[in-house]
Amino acid sequence: KNQVEQSPQSLIILEGKNCTLQCNYTVSPFSNLRWYKQDTGRGPVSLTIMTFSENTKSNGRYTATLDADTKQSSLHITASQLSDSASYICVVRGNNFNKFYFGSGTKLNVKP
Amino acid sequence: DSGVTQTPKHLITATGQRVTLRCSPRSGDLSVYWYQQSLDQGLQFLIQYYNGEERAKGNILERFSAQQFPDLHSELNLSSLELGDSALYFCASSVVGQGEAFFGQGTRLTVV
Numbered sequence: 001k002n003q004v005e006q007s008p009q010s011l012i013i014l015e016g017k018n019c020t021l022q023c024n025y026t027v028s029p030f031s032n033l034r035w036y037k038q039d040t041g042r043g044p045v046s047l048t049i050m051t052f053s054e055n056t057k058s059n060g061r062y063t064a065t066l067d068a069d070t071k072q073s074s075l076h077i078t079a080s081q082l083s084d085s086a087s088y089i090c091v092v093r094g095n096n097f098n099k100f101y102f103g104s105g106t107k108l109n110v111k112p
Numbered sequence: 113d114s115g116v117t118q119t120p121k122h123l124i125t126a127t128g129q130r131v132t133l134r135c136s137p138r139s140g141d142l143s144v145y146w147y148q149q150s151l152d153q154g155l156q157f158l159i160q161y162y163n164g165e166e167r168a169k170g171n172i173l174e175r176f177s178a179q180q181f182p183d184l185h186s187e188l189n190l191s192s193l194e195l196g197d198s199a200l201y202f203c204a205s206s207v208v209g210q211g212e213a214f215f216g217q218g219t220r221l222t223v224v
Contacts, residue, residue, distance in 0.1 A: 034212060036215075041200065041218070041220070042217060042218070043114065043116075043202055043204075043215035043216050043217045043218050044155070044202075044215045045114070045215070046212050046214075049212055089154070089155065091213070099160075099168055100145070100157070100213055102147075102154060102155045102157065103154065104153075104154035105154050105155075
C-alpha cells in the first residue's frame, strides 16, 4: 500500500532555532516529492520539489533532502521565524498518472 | 496567488441541504483534484479529473459528486449534508507531466 508518514506530528521550537521534519514513504514507483507549507485555514504552498536524482534542494531557510534508496526525506528549517508556524506536508507523486500521496503533516509552532 | 480560484470562500448551510463548490484551475492545467480537510486533520483526497474525465477516486462519499466542464472548471456537489461534512475543501490543479499541484485557498463549509 502506498503511504507517506511524517514525524513528528507536532513540534514546538523557540524563534531562531533550527529544526528538522521527517517524511518516510512507500510509494512506488516514485516520481517526485514535494514539501508544502500550509498556514492555518489557507491552501498549501509548495516549498521544494525533488525528483529521484536530486539529494538536496534549498529554498531560502528551507533545505530538503531526499534518499530515494531508503525512501526518506527531511525538511530542515534554519533560524526559525514566528512566520514559520504552520503545518508542513510531504507529498509524494507516484508514476501512475498524476496521483499524489499526502502525509498527515507536521504542525510546527515557533515561539518567541 | 496560486492561480487556482475557489468560490465561495465560506459557506454555512443546514443539515440535509445540498451545496456546490466551484474551482477554476490555473490557465492550462488539465488536472483538477479535490481534497477535504477536517479540523486539525490532514488533507484527504476525494477525486481527480483530467480534461473532463474522472481519473481517480479517493475516500469520496456517495453523497458527494464532482464534474469537470469543457472550460476545465470543476464543481464539487455535496448533498444530504451532515454535521461531519464541515471542513475545508481544497481544489488543486496541475499540468500533466509536471510535479507540482497548485492549491486554491479553499472553501470553508460549516454545516449547522
